[in-house]
Amino acid sequence: MQDNLEIILCGGQTFSWTKEEDCYSAVLNGKVWRIKEFSDIKDEYLKNYFDLDFDYVSVREELKAKDEYLKEAIEQFPSLRILKQEPFIAMISFILSQNNNIKRIKLIYDKLSKNYGTEIEEGYYSFPTASQLKDVSVEDFNAMGTGFRSRYLVDAINKVEILEEIPTLSYEEAKERLMSIVGIGPKVADCILLFGFHRLEAFPLDVWMKKVMNTYYKGKDVSYFGSYPALAQQYLFSWIREKETN
DSSP: OOOHHHHHHHSSSOSSOEEOSSSEEEEETTEEEEESSGGGOOSHHHHHHTTTTSOHHHHHHHHHTTOHHHHHHHHHSTTOOOOOOOHHHHHHHHHHTTTOOHHHHHHHHHHHHHHHSOEEETTEEOOOOHHHHTTOOHHHHHHTTOGGGHHHHHHHHHTTTHHHHGGGSOHHHHHHHHTTSTTOOHHHHHHHHHHHHOOTTOOOOOHHHHHHHHHHSTTOOGGGGTTOHHHHHHHHHHHHHHHHHO
8 A cells, every 4th residue: 555645646637735844835825835644734715725525435435346447456555536627737747747746746836836826834835726837938937947838838828718618618628628628638638638627427548548448448438437437537546656666
């Protein structure tokens, strides 16, 4: 069984959190948060952020009954859950995720925060808002190390109003709308829908999940996972990464 707080906060669904010597810290909602374990989550904002009111127990049991791979994944990461992140942060984060790794995405995320965000406490910066980034050029983003993603970021910031439409759209419509932004394809759109809008029908297919589907679920599609494919995806994604990298 793994430290599920670490797998949630440092496992690729968010880049807001930093693992410090004795806690995890993040600047969210205009405040610096520091937590060591789930029992530290008492504030209403964090309860919602960590989706503590959702019945994960029932969904886990339903998924465990499907096959041995999900059973193993869920038993390895029993407290894994989907964070409810701010849509704009999720959009920018997952544009940065393209052809990138967690360590480097986090580095760029922190650079953007320090250069364009607001200092909340000494050394702790909020992630910049769309208005704080609206005048940032492709060249400015390049200086942050965003590479080919720079022009995608500029287009996304110019079209930020799209995010306001998403809650009113069906999953398919929302995905298509997000993909009207330059550089957002099916995988990134699904990540934005899942982590920024808590659309649990999303099923991001990155290289890890393609490997899972081709190796363990050949001939099956997302419908196999029932009503909450996003949760199956997160368990399997964490499981295969742990299995292949350790």
